[in-house]
Amino acid sequence: MSIKVEQLTKVYGKQKALDALTFETKAHTIVGFLGPNGAGKSTTMKILASLLPSTSGTCAIRGISVQENTLQAKKIVGFLPENNPLYQDMYVRELLEFEAETHRIKDKKARIDQVIQQTGLTAEQHKKVAQLSKGYKQRVGLACCIIHDPEVLILDEPTTGLDPNQIMEIRSLIKELGREKTVLLSTHLMQEVEAICDEIIILNHGQLKAHFSMEAMATRFPGQSLEEIFVRLTK
Template sequence: MSDDLVIDVRDLTKSFGGRVVVDHFDLQVPRGAIYGFLGPNGSGKTTTIRMVCGLLKPESGAGRVLGFDVLNESLKIKERVGYMTQKFSLYEDLSIRENLEFIARLYHLDNRAARVDRALEDLGLTERQEQLAGKLSGGWKQRLALAACMIHEPELLLLDEPTAGVDPKARRDFWDQIRRYSAQGVTTLVSTHYMDEAVQCDSIAYIAYGKKLIDSSTADIPKQIGLACWRIAGHPLHPVELELKNAPGVDLVARFGAEIHVCGKNEVALERAVANVTRAHSNLKAEKISAGFEEIFIYLMSGSTDNFQ
C-alpha cells in the first residue's frame, strides 16, 4: 500500500441472505481527499463503509485502511476512524457536552475537558453545550455527531449520508467544516444523494446494487460518460415526455421543474429526436446544455438491475 493511500481495498464482497450486496469492490482513496460515494438506496454503500472501517468483515477481498489489514486488524482501524452513521446515534437524554465527554472516555483520551472544549468550539456548539441532544434540530444534531466523530482526531472520516434531512444552510456549513478538515490532512469518504454535494468532492465512485459503475475525478466524469443533453421548455410537456421516451437516440428523459432534460450517447440521433418534437409542438424551446451530475446519476442508475429483484 502506498503511503499516499488511506484506503486501498480490492475485491471486497459481502452477502446477506444469499444475496450479494457488495460485489468485488475496489476502492483507493488518497490522503486528504474528499471522496464522494454515490448510489441508490440499497446499493451497498453503507455495507462498504462498514467493511472499510472494520465493523463488518468481508467474505472475500483484501486491502489496507490507514496502513492496517482490513481482515485482521479491524480493531486498530476502528480506533483511528471517525464514523458518522445515517441515524443520529448519541444519547438524546444527555447534553451536548455530556455526550462528548462520554465519547472521550470511550476512547480513553487524555486532557478530556480541553478536548471537549475544542470540539465544542470547532463546531460552534459552545453556547449550546448544556442543551439536551434530543431537543436539537437536525442541523445541530449533525454538528454534534460530527464533533463526536472528530474528538479523537481521526485521520479518516466516514460519513454515511450525513446531511439527509437538514436544511440547505446547515448542509453548506457542514461542507465548509469538511473542507477545513481536508486542509488539515483528514481524508473523508462521504455517501450522498445530493448532486450539489457530489460536485464538491475531489473524486466520485458510483455504486449500483453492489457493483461499481465508475470511479474517477469529479472533473473527468462528464467526459468519460459522454452524455449529450438538451433542455426543453414550453407547453405542454407531458405528451412530449412520452414521445421522447421511445425516440431513437434518447437514453434519458427527466423532468426538472418546468423543463425536460433529454440525454443520449448518440448526439446526432438525439438532436434529430429533439428537432422532431420541437417541429411538432410550436410552443417548445430547446437548448443544448452540458450534462450535469444529476443527469449522469439517473442515466447510470437506469441501466442497473436491482440485485433484490
Template sequence: MSIKISSVSKAYNTQKALNNISFSAEKGQIIGFLGPNGAGKSTMMKILTGYIKPNEGSVLVDEIDVLQHPLDAQKLIGYLPEHNPLYSDMYVREYLQFQAAIYKVDKCNIETCIERVGLSTEAHKKINQLSKGYQQRVGLAAAILHNPKILILDEPTTGLDPNQLVEIRALIKDLGKDKTVLFSTHIMQEVEAVCDRVIIIKKGEILVDKTLEELKKGNLQNIEVTFDYNIEEQFLQKLPNVVSYKNNYDTTWYITFESTEDMRPVIFDLAQENGLKILGLNAINKNLETLFREVTS
C-alpha cells in the same frame, strides 16, 4: 495509502450486497461515494469501519488490516453513520466527554470540536432537545473528537437547513485538507460542492471511479430540441452517435450523444434535409445529477 479495498464481496443469505469491490484512497481526498438505494454504500462503509465482515477480500486502513486488527484500525477512523446513534438523555458536553473517555483523548479537545462544528450555542442542552440538524452536528463532533486520519460520513447533511449546509460543507472541505474523507449522500449538489472524486456503485459493483473534473469532461452531451411538429423515433435514429432519446413533451425531445463534436449543427442539418423547422435547440449543461442518472438508469 490511507484506504485500500481489495476484491471485497458481501452477501446477506442469497442477496449479494457487494461484488468484488476494489478501490483505494489517499490523504487529502474527499470522495463522494454514490449509488441508488440498495447499491451497497452503507455495507461498504460498515465493512471499512470493522462493524461487519466481508465474505471475501481485504480491507486496509493506513496499512492496518481491519479484519485482523479492528480496534487498531478504528482508532484511525471517525464514523458518522446514516442513522446517527446518540444517547438522547445526555447533555451535549456529557456525551462528548463519554466519547473522549472511550478514545482516551484529552477532554480539552471537546470545546475545540464543539466550536468547530458550530454547537457552541446548543452545547448546554440535552441531545433530545436539539433539532435534527444539531444532532447531526453532535455526531460529527464525536466523529472528529480523536482527530482521526480517515472520516467516513454516511448522509452527514441530513436534516440541515440551507445555512447549516453551507457551514458543514465548509467544515468537511477543511477537514479534507489533511484527512481522507469518504462521503455518502443522495444530494448531488453536495458532492459537487465538496468532493474532488466520485465513486458510483450499483448492485454492489463499481460503475464509475473518476475525479469530478474527469466526469464533467466526458464525451456524453445532452441536447434539447423542439421541432415544429411531431416526428417519429425513426427520424432520430438517423442521427450519428445517438446514445438515447426521450420525448419530453409535445414536439420537444431530449437527446444524448456520445461525441466530442458539438452535435447541434448535425441536428440542424438533418432537420433542413427533411423539411423540418427547429423552434428550439439547446445544449443542456451536464451536472453530476445528470451523469448519475445516465450511469445508474
C-alpha cells in the same frame, strides 16, 4: 493511499450486497460515494468502520488491514452512520466527555473544547441532545466522530433531512475537515458532491461503475452533468 478496497464481497443469505468491489482513494481528499438505494454504500461503510464483517475480499485504512487489525484500524477512523445514534438524555458536553473517555484521550478538556469550537457547538454544549434541532444533532454526531482526531472520516448521508441553511453549514464543516483528513461521504445530493468533493465513486448492485476526479469529469464524460452520468451508470 488512504482507503484501499480489494474484491470486497458481502452476501446476506442469497443476496449479494457487494460484488468484488475494488477501489483506492488518495489521502486528504473528499470522496463522494454515490449510488441508488441498495447499491451497497452503507454496507461498504460499515465494513470499513469495522462494524460489519465482509464475506470475502480485503480493505485497509492507511495501510492497516480492517480484517486483521480491527482495533488499530478503528483508532484512525471516525464513522457517522445515517441514523446518527446519540444518547438523547445526555448533555452535549457530557456526551463528548463519554466519547473522549472511550477513546482514552489524555487531555480530555482541551480536546473537547477544541471540538466544540470547531463544530460550532459553543452555545449548545450545556443543552441535552434531545433539546437540539436536527442540524445541531448532526454537529454533535460529527463532534463525536472527530473527537479522537481520526485520519479518515466515513460519513453516511450527513445532511439528510436538514434545511438549506443547515446543509450549507454542515458542508462547510466537512470541507474544512477534508483539508487534513480523508472523507468518504455518501449522499444523494449531486449539488453537494459538486460543491465539496474531489473524487467520485459510483456504485450499482454492489459493483463499481465509475471512479474519477471532479477535474477529469469533463474530459471523461464530455457534455454531461454529474446527474446525467449517475443516471446513465445506475439505470
